[in-house]
Amino acid sequence: MTRAPAAPESADQSATDLAPSGQASPDKRKARRSSADRPPRRPTAPDGLVVVDKPAGWTSHDVVARMRRVAGTRKVGHAGTLDPMATGVLVLGIGRATKLLTYVVGADKEYVATIRLGVATTTDDAEGELLTCADPSGVTRAAIDVGVAALTGRIEQVPSSVSAIKVDGQRAYARVRAGEEFALEARPVTVSRFDVHEVRAVPDDAGPVLDVDVTVVCSSGTYIRALARDLGAALGVGGHLTALRRTRVGGYGIDGARTLAELEEIPDDVTLDVLPLAEAARATFPVRDLTPDETRDLSYGKRIDAGEPGASEPVAAIAPDGTLVALLTTSGPHARPVLVFAPA
Known part of the structure; x- marks a missing residue:
């Protein structure tokens, strides 16, 4: 009696999966090799914040994409966009710390910048096309101080037309690139400090210009490019921004920031060090110490x-063991959690 051929031992061990010698087929070996060639995935970073010193030429999204690899997770976000030309403090949240970013975005910010008087551009910074030129040699330091004083305090500011503000559902800069003409509405902002450090004449292809080095402390939503534009307009010579560095966002300063080069030097088998949730909250919110x-x-x-x-408000509620439990807001005689970080 003739026996029927034996069936494969499993669905994975079919005739096409084995070479004549009984070894894995070439396709299987190739898959194993490509898997082995991949760099090992970094350990997933714990929940927390990382303060990055953003380099020039990078978008905030570029930094987030790079940090996803360094942190070993896709759950990375940033608090407040920096233009590609700008450098300095970019606060990143990892894991559950991304929930804190909404509040960090609204914190006040500090910048050091250089304003060039005598040239106006389409983008109010050095990356735009030249609009007008005027000789600023007659502009005095006293006149600059008067112009700066008028832009200090609570003011109404028209954002730059190439900002990320949405107009009818589209970013303003996208509408500009599409050739559309429109006007953005002024909005209230607060400039709590606008200090002038140095005024110097410098050569420029467009003619003589004045460079003004300043420090600005302002509310969220303030455009330093717009301050440069408005100062130049008030002085009658035009102005734009040539350099911008953010030195602080809320309680996070440049002294606690790490460069991307430093972060990428972390060995692949080492977990990224972050600012823990409780410490991050203490730098942003008032703190309430809880009972058990x-x-x-x-x-x-x-x-x-x-x-x-x-x-x-909100207030960071900290447990006796030092962990962040929740963010609280007050309603009458009670405080209620708006975000819970340590659920039962």
Whole structure:
């Protein structure tokens, strides 16, 4: 009696998967080789913030994309866009810390910048096309100080036309590139400091110009390019921004920032060091130290007593062991969690 041929031992071990010698087929060996050639994935970074000193020529999205590899996770976001020409503090959130970024974005910011008087450009910075030229040699330091004073405090500012503000659902810069003409509405911003450090005459292809080195501390949503444009317009000679460096966002300064080169030097088998959630929250929010009972109630999403009045909101609620439990807002006699970081 003739026996039927034996069936393969499993669906994976079919005749096409084995070479005549019983070894894996060439396709399988090739797949294994390509897998082995891939660099090992970095360990996933813990939840927290990383302050990066963004280099010139990089977009904020470029930095986020690079940090996803360094942090071993795709859950990376940034708090507040920096133009490609700008350098300095870019706050990144990793993991659950991305939930804090909404609040970090609204923090005040500090910049050092150089404003060039005598030339106006289409983008209000050095990357735009020349619009007008005027000889600024008659502009005095006293006149500059008067112009700066008028742009200090609570002011109405028209953003640059190439900003990321949306107009009818499209970014303003995209509409400019498409050749559209439109006007952005002025919006209130606060410039709490606008200090002039040095004014110097420098040669330029467009003719004589004045470079003004300044420090600006301002509210979120303030455009330093627009300050340069408006100062030049007030002095009657035009102006634009030639250099911009962000030195602080809220409680995060340039002294605590790391360059991308430093971050990429971290060995592939070493976990990225981050600013833990509780420390990150302490740098951004007022802090309330919890009792064990309050910690338990908030972990279940329950309300607790409002506590002492007067603190700005939200408040970071810190457990006795030092972990961030929640962000709180006050409603009448109670404080309720708006974000819970340590659920039961």
